[in-house]
Amino acid sequence: MRVLVASDRIGSLSSADAGQAIALGWRETAPDAQLAVVPIGEAGEGLDQAVADLLGAEVTLLPGDPDGSAVASCVRAGGVLLVAVADATADPGGWDPSASSLAVGRALADALDADRTPPDRIVLDLSRSAAHDGGAGILAGLGATADRPLDHGAAGLSGIGHLDLGPVRERLGATVVDLAVPADETGRHLLGLRGITSLRGRDADVDAATMLATDAALESFAAALTRAGGDEAAAAAPGAGAGGVAYGLAALGARVRTGGDLVAELARLPQTLRAADLIVTGCTTFDFARRGGGVIAAVADWGAESMTPVVLLAGTVLIGAREMRTLGIEAAHAVHPSPLAAQPDVTPGQLTALSARIARSWAH
Structure with a gap:
């Protein structure tokens, strides 16, 4: 048997x-x-250890965020780089338009800079994100610049016009990027009534005017990212709102995946x-x-x-x-x-x- x-x-x-x-x-x-x-794990629930065990590697800590609020870990093996960041000061999925995903981008940049050979695949665990800035902070951590602050959360993106993604594209190159999220986040939208602002705002009983302003700021960010060469359809695609931050990298070709999907692919499970x-x-x-x-x-x-x-x-x-x-x-x-x-x-x-x-x- x-x-x-x-x-x-x-x-x-x-x-x-x-x-x-x-x-x-x-x-x-x-x-x-x-x-x-x-070994198998869900994003944020043992995925890093499962990937480490699968590839015969160890989970190691990365230098933390300067203010000490974020804890980052990574796994390096077999051409795969997995990075996971947990913000200890905020509630993932909560309402905070000023929260930034900058720590995630910085952790990924640090991990990439520490390797002499670029990985074939990056897995970024977004399950513990406390921001819903559309990933603007992640892009900033990877070197992106704009005419509005990218590290002040969704609230800082209002009226954004110019966005330079050159440093991000240079850092990522042709590497395949997977964004690991819980299964119930894979269909999460970025904008509109089914978007991350609407869902989190209603849960927190935020007034409609504040939610509309926040959503409009994210829409401005999406338009700027499209003008900078991002995928125009990405903002409306299911999964763009995953973790509140998936969109920025998804617009550059990253795939929104579950932990199970990732492990199945890494372990070549279909034949088994x-x-x-x-x-x-x-x-x-x-x-x-x-x-x-x-x-x-x-x-x-x-x-x-x-x-x-x-x-x-x-x-x-x-x-x-x-x-x-x-x-x-x-x-x-x-x-x-x-x-x-x-x-x-x-x-x-x-x-x-x-x-x-x-x-x-x-x-x-």
């Missing part, structure tokens, strides 16, 4: 550690099984999926509210596309059999059967033991 193990983090176990524990238990019951373990008889995945809590998160959704899609059954192992399962099958999960099994809200952590031994028990029903 050929089994693909692609688990999210489970408790304090990384994706790779959880996958190895599952594989160990499976081999105890079915020693002849062919197992492939692929075609050969697999079963996919085993996992998460900390499998309930109807989060449905296991973006990793489980990605794995379920893989199973549906390849017509391969998907089995899930979790710390706790709080969803019925009928509901889980509508989500593409054949069966789900819990380490901790009690439905209590607070559960103890999952150890490798517990996960291995659960996997060994489940394998018995699939080994013959």
Whole structure:
């Protein structure tokens, strides 16, 4: 039997550690099984560690933002450069038109400058962005200049006319750029009623006049970027509003992707999926509210596309059999059967033991 193990983090176990524990238990019951373990993570939720484990690299810290508010990490291996930045002073997805994505651009610039050989692919994790400046700050961090400040958030972009992207194009060259975002952000728009300003403003109960002014400033930025050679259609494309900051690089050709899509491509999974008889995945809590998160959704899609059954192992399962099958999960099994809200952590031994028990029903 050929089994693909692609688990999210489970408790304090990384994706790779959880996958190895599952594989160990499976081999105890079915020693002849062919197992492939692929680390996987969602943007902002273990993607950097999963990519590092997949490529045999380490997650390292980059020099922080000068004011100490942002923490940046990166992974370098196999021609891939992944950069993730978390702003510790602001609430991602909140309303702050003065918040800038400058720290993201600076971190990417620092990472690029530290390498003698340009990467073949850049992965920029935008899931922890606290800005919604359309990525103007990112472009500024990469060297872009304009006749309005690019690092004062959306509020500073009103009336922008001239934008020079030359330094950005020089830095990025022909490198493929992927913008990693959670799955529910891939359809997020930049402007209008479905745009990032409207959504965040309504959630924060911001008055209509302020939202309209902010949206108009972003529209001015989009027009300036188009005049500077950016893709005219990018501002209206789904995903332009992802993280509040995806548009700037998307207009220069960057792709908005989920963590699952990126890992599948990096691991060359299509061939493995075609050969697999079963996919085993996992998460900390499998309930109807989060449905296991973006990793489980990605794995379920893989199973549906390849017509391969998907089995899930979790710390706790709080969803019925009928509901889980509508989500593409054949069966789900819990380490901790009690439905209590607070559960103890999952150890490798517990996960291995659960996997060994489940394998018995699939080994013959």
